[in-house]
Each structure stands twice: as C-alpha cells, then as structure tokens.
Amino acid sequence: MKSGRFTKKNGLFVLQLGAVLLLPFITDALLGRGWVRIVDFAMLYIMLALGLNIVVGYAGLLDLGYIAFFAVGAYCFALTGSPHLALAFPQLFPAGLHLSFWQVVPLSALLAGGFGVLLGAPTLRLRGDYLAIVTLGFGEIIRIFLNNLNAPINLTNGPQGISLIDPIAVAGVSLNAGEEILGITFPSVHLYFYLFLAFTALVIFVSHRLEKSRIGRAWMAIREDEIAATAMGINTRNLKLLAFAMGAMFGGVSGTLFAGFQGFVSPESFSLMESVMVLCMVVLGGMGNIRGVILGGVLLALLPEILRHGIVPLQQALFGRTVIDPEGLRMLLFGTALIAVMLYRPAGLWPSRVRRSELEADEPESTI
Amino acid sequence: MNAPLLELAHIGKQFGGLNALSEVSLHIKRGEIYGLIGPNGAGKTTLFNVITGLYRADAGEFRFAGLRYHHPQPHRLAQAGIARTFQNIRLFANLTALENVMIGRHIRTRSGVFGALLRDAATRAEERACAERARELLRYVGITRPAQTLAKHLSYGEQRRLEIARALATEPLLLALDEPAAGMNATETESLKMLLQDIRATGITVLLIEHDVKLIMGLCDRVAVLDYGRKIAEGVPDEVRGDPAVIAAYLGNDDE
Numbered sequence A: 001m002k003s004g005r006f007t008k009k010n011g012l013f014v015l016q017l018g019a020v021l022l023l024p025f026i027t028d029a030l031l032g033r034g035w036v037r038i039v040d041f042a043m044l045y046i047m048l049a050l051g052l053n054i055v056v057g058y059a060g061l062l063d064l065g066y067i068a069f070f071a072v073g074a075y076c077f078a079l080t081g082s083p084h085l086a087l088a089f090p091q092l093f094p095a096g097l098h099l100s101f102w103q104v105v106p107l108s109a110l111l112a113g114g115f116g117v118l119l120g121a122p123t124l125r126l127r128g129d130y131l132a133i134v135t136l137g138f139g140e141i142i143r144i145f146l147n148n149l150n151a152p153i154n155l156t157n158g159p160q161g162i163s164l165i166d167p168i169a170v171a172g173v174s175l176n177a178g179e180e181i182l183g184i185t186f187p188s189v190h191l192y193f194y195l196f197l198a199f200t201a202l203v204i205f206v207s208h209r210l211e212k213s214r215i216g217r218a219w220m221a222i223r224e225d226e227i228a229a230t231a232m233g234i235n236t237r238n239l240k241l242l243a244f245a246m247g248a249m250f251g252g253v254s255g256t257l258f259a260g261f262q263g264f265v266s267p268e269s270f271s272l273m274e275s276v277m278v279l280c281m282v283v284l285g286g287m288g289n290i291r292g293v294i295l296g297g298v299l300l301a302l303l304p305e306i307l308r309h310g311i312v313p314l315q316q317a318l319f320g321r322t323v324i325d326p327e328g329l330r331m332l333l334f335g336t337a338l339i340a341v342m343l344y345r346p347a348g349l350w351p352s353r354v355r356r357s358e359l360e361a362d363e364p365e366s367t368i
Numbered sequence B: 001m002n003a004p005l006l007e008l009a010h011i012g013k014q015f016g017g018l019n020a021l022s023e024v025s026l027h028i029k030r031g032e033i034y035g036l037i038g039p040n041g042a043g044k045t046t047l048f049n050v051i052t053g054l055y056r057a058d059a060g061e062f063r064f065a066g067l068r069y070h071h072p073q074p075h076r077l078a079q080a081g082i083a084r085t086f087q088n089i090r091l092f093a094n095l096t097a098l099e100n101v102m103i104g105r106h107i108r109t110r111s112g113v114f115g116a117l118l119r120d121a122a123t124r125a126e127e128r129a130c131a132e133r134a135r136e137l138l139r140y141v142g143i144t145r146p147a148q149t150l151a152k153h154l155s156y157g158e159q160r161r162l163e164i165a166r167a168l169a170t171e172p173l174l175l176a177l178d179e180p181a182a183g184m185n186a187t188e189t190e191s192l193k194m195l196l197q198d199i200r201a202t203g204i205t206v207l208l209i210e211h212d213v214k215l216i217m218g219l220c221d222r223v224a225v226l227d228y229g230r231k232i233a234e235g236v237p238d239e240v241r242g243d244p245a246v247i248a249a250y251l252g253n254d255d256e
C-alpha cells in the first residue's frame, strides 16, 4: 500500500519533469516563439525572487534595492565579456577581456556577494521601514552610477548601455545559434530555457537546503524576534550579512545570465520598479515558502505579457482602437491584486507551513 | 568552585532622569536558586537586560564564571552560559515548538553554509542529535503536544515552558527566568516549581524574578529585594519576609 503510494508520487514527479522539459516546445507550438522568450524571462525572475526570498522571507530584512545585485552581475558580464573594455582601457585590453560565461559566473557571484555585505553592513541596526528606505537608496545609487560612469573613463557607457556581449556557450556550443541534437532542432531560446532551468534548479536546491538548516533556522529566528535571537546566542550581525550576501549572489548570477541572454545591458533595466516587482513576487506568492515564491514569480512575470498580448487585440476587436494602454492596466491590476492578497491572504497565495502545521496539530495524536 | 557564578558590582542604569538601577551589588552562588523580588517598576527586568547584554550598564560591571564583563555583546553572554526567558513571552511565534528549541542549540552546534548545502554525514548527524535533544527537552518541560505545533498555537503555560526549554537548550550555567509563573494557574505553578527543582538538581543555577511570594519562599535559597532600583534587602526567604524595609516597600507600593 505504502509502496503503491510512492510509485504514484514518483509517477507524478516524472510527469511534471517531462512537462517542464517539454515546456519550450509546447509553448512554441501553441503560442509561438516569442512566448518561449517570455518564459525564459520568467525563469530569471524566479531566480531573482528566490534570492530576495532569502533576505526578506527567511531573515525578514526588507530590501527595496535588490535589483542592484542583478545589475552588478549583468554589468560584470557586460564588461568582461564584450569588447567594451577596449574603449575604457585601450592599452590594457585592446580587444576587450572576453572571459567566458563560466568564468564570469563565480566572479559575479563573489562581486555581488561583496556588494551585499557592503549594503548590509551600514544597515545592521535598521529595521522595517528604515531598512527599506536605505536599501531603496542603495539600488538607486547603483543605477545612477551605471548611468553616469561613462566619464571621465567610459566604464559603463552610460545610458546607452553595453552591447555585443558574448553569447553564453555550453560545452563549446554557443546558445545564440540554434543546435540540432539527435535530429531535433533546438532554437536559441530553447537552449537558453534549459540553461536557465538548470540554474533555477540549482537556486531552488540551495534555497531548500538553507531553509532546512541551522543557518536557515537562525535567519528565521532573527525574522521572528531579533532580541530573542540574540539572547539565544545568535550573532545577528554575521547572520544578517550572510543573508544579504547569499541573496545578492543569486541576484548577481541571474544578472550574468540576463546579460548573456540579451547580449545587451543598460541602466534602465534596473529601475526601482524592478526591485518592487521582485519584492511583490516574494510577498504575493508567500514569503519564506519556495513554492509560493516560484508561483509569485511565474504569475507576475507572465501577467504583463498576457495583458500586452491579450488586451490590445481585444480592444482593437471591440472598439477598433486601444482605449487603455496595457502598461497602465498592468499597474492597475497589479495594485488591485496586491491589495486583495494583503486583505484576504496576508501570508501570500501559498503561505509557508502555517497551514500544514495547523493540520498536523489537529491529528488525533495531539492530546489535551 | 566556591567563587560565585555571577557577581554584580555597583551596577547602575538610567533612562533619561530615571534611575532604573543604582549601586546594585549582589552575588549568586553556583547551584542555588536565587530570587529577585520587588514591586513593579523596581528594576528587576532591567537587571536581567543588563546581565544578558541587552542593555548597557551606565555604571559598574559584573563577573560571570570568572570572566569580567563591561559592555558585553548579548550573544557572547549566551555563549558564556547565561540563558533567559522574557517577562513578555518572546518565542519565535511562526516556527514550530521543535524549531524554537533547536534554535536554542544554535551556539552548541557548528554546521555552516557548506554543511547545509552538502548535507554531509557530520551535518546530518548533528541535525539528528539536535532534533533529538530538542524533543527530549520538550518532554522534559512537559510539552506533550506534537513537536510540529507552531509556538503561537501553544497555550500560555506551554509557551512559558517552551521558553524554558529553549533556554535550557543553550546548556546554560545560569538560567534567568523573568516571572515564569505569570498567568499560570495553581496546578501549573506547582508543576513549574517541580520543574525548577529538577533543573537545579542537574547543577544549573537559577535566577528567578517572581511575584508569587509562595513560589519564591518555597523555592529560593536566597532572595534579594529591589525597590526603586536599589537593593533594599538580601538573605534567606524567612529573614527577608520579616524585614521592615521590605514590608514598607510593598505596603508603600500598595498605597499608590
């Protein structure tokens, strides 16, 4: 009986895995290639949301500048993987540095992690709203730097951004060209999907392992009651810095993936709105719960695209012109959804554990 | 062995113009149950906050287990062996009872990020031992509900006992309890008394703030009385009970 249940569970897992692996092909067939690209972007958002979840969901530190780490990772690859450095330092790098993606990943993880500590250190004593304001400022500072560091040395190329970033290559195969494997043609967006899937799986794995560990419990203790946590001997300073660093690393790696995928980065991709968006994914989905955060990421990444592709044609058909522009509608729906969730499901759409443990507490085993 | 476990010398703490503590000196011997009583606002909780590092004393210093502390960090004191509970219960409300106690084991366990990610044999063994010890402690303090119950869903008395279990998990030399019987009924108080005697029997020194005079008198080896931030009496319970200054402090307080 028990083993039967297990095979059923395994069967379900294989089915889910199969569906995920076939997702680009299914999406391509049903909705077209453009949607595969949208799905790829959704995966980047999921990684970002999971990274921010470490800071906000586990350690309870409200961070409104998270996108800055994404920017650090993206510019890390943009600078080291494009001809741009030749402009800034012609003697040193006559043709640019052209590190490979796999060399840049650990580099940007370290760099973003370092920035995480840099941001974390001055905010250790701040809580709630104050922390939010300082982190918001940090995010904006990074963006403004990127915008203005084109003089006196042209480091970031300012608002124009950096283009011609080398494509990501896996095992010598550039993902920017399609590839035929075993007689099946994999277009570029499909290949990026599998790369992002692998990284997302890694991020989920790391999140899960951290959540169920001594470190994860200490983070949650700080989130629940910082004073009690200190009184239990938890070094809140070190653990908060660790949370900032780990979250920032996820952000940095996602940024590197983003830069390689787009081949182009510019400061406008890293606006405050993006930080808010990622925070909303975490809050809306269910802070501290990996599944909830993934759900939030998927919903909020796809919603604007669905609107863009659905609402405009719908309006054209109904009124013959576009009455409400999809961007405005997006913010309207977004705000409404957020208010509704806060009112009716304050712990998020898929809250962590609370429900499950409540159910367990109702088991007959419980006495009294 | 004969040196006191905790020795306070001329501790002073002010809030604005208010002297919450002034010139408080006392010493607690190893293995005793030491009571701290006094009217509301006398400075008892403030004293706890000073010896656990949450407040910085403005004057004086203290020695704990042979080491001198001036402006210690709270987590250092916990590592040195002072564990406490809070007058207004401060549990990790949205975590399970088991996790609350396991967090108490934080300073007595080692695994870090790499252990968490790799989940190697040593880490798994440590986690298992940590959970096992936490379950033992839950049983020890008499929490019979499933260990997965969220702390906030426990009854008031259970929450107070969970705080004690969490404090014990840090393997303290000194267990400081801030009004552990507050809000408990007579039966619960009686079982708390037995629990505290058990704890003392294991060699842990207990510092107890309590309003329940019967509990203090039946349990404590020695008692100090605070009033307006000053120590006005100290001694065995019977002596202190008859002390005119103490009677005056309590009666004076009643008049207000």
Ligand SMILES: Nc1ncnc2c1ncn2[C@@H]1O[C@H](COP(=O)(O)OP(=O)(O)O)[C@@H](O)[C@H]1O
Residues within 6 Å of the ligand: B015, B018, B020, B038, B039, B040, B041, B042, B043, B044, B045, B046, B047
């Ligand atoms: N953080 C604080 N800020 C200002 N005043 C405080 C603070 N903590 C305690 N006090 C004051 O110090 C005095 C002693 O308080 P407390 O130690 O809580 O008394 P007790 O625990 O004996 O009832 C009270 O007058 C209280 O108002």
Ligand SMILES: [Mg+2]
Residues within 6 Å of the ligand: B044, B045, B046, B087
């Ligand atoms: Mg008090």
